[in-house]
């Protein structure tokens with residue numbers, strides 16, 4: 402039987418630890434970590450994520466500064482807001498929910514967040530730090546989804562050294578930072594993507610397979626080696642009929658799961674871990690700023 406990687410449970414455990422840390426910060430410094438959450442426009446999926454992030458932050462005692470802006474605002478107004486938050490002493494983390502409306506230069510916006518408050522770990526300084534840092538640098542701000550995937554893997558208590566890891570997807574948010582984290586664990590890492598030749602054959606060699614390509618149930622049993630560990634980052638809504646839809650991952654879970662050592666479900670796998678890691682980054686920013 403495969404081990405089903407229960408992201409809700411692991412995220413809850415991390416949140417309990419963060420609560421204790423935040424209580425200690427409160428006792429010692431008479432304040433709590435603050436997270437500014439910026440959403441521009443009303444993309445439905447973004448609203449769901451922002452709501453979930455805000456709720457989770459409140460649960461662990463993080464103070465949320467909510468900034469929901471109309472999609473008609475100018476880029477300059479958003480840059481001004483970020484500048485204010487960069488200088489606001491009670492704000493330790495700043496998150497700009499992506500994607501931004503097409504008229505915005507996303508990278509320019511991410512670059513304007515001061516690296517010390519970069520709750521997503523997307524600023525070039527933090528991307529660079531992740532790539533050159535030692536394995537256990539606790540002060541790093543690490544992109545939340547790949548960090549959550551790594552923590553799920555660690556739950557298995559297996560030796561990751563020398564394992565053949567294949568990451569499907571080369572995004573800045575997941576694929577590339579995931580590869581960096583796995584390299585730090587001394588895995589042998591391959592990134593495959595939409596233009597890769599023989600993608601199935603390469604995936605089939607993976608001891609650890611991370612699917613972050615955004616294609617519903619693309620990864621079937623022909624892609625997965627017997628006994629592999631499979632982490633599914635995909636969150637895809639598919640229509641069942643006129644009135645009904647459901648969430649599925651990038652992995653064809655029911656077909657793939659039987660032959661795996663461990664597999665993460667969708668929902669209830671990586672999703673809750675992403676949110677817990679955002680809270681971890683905010684707490685880390687706060688600790689770094691108070692040190």
Ligand code: GUN
Pocket residue numbers: 496497498499500521545546574675
């Ligand atoms: N959109 C999709 N994933 C993410 C994420 O991890 N952070 C932000 N800010 N936006 C996202």
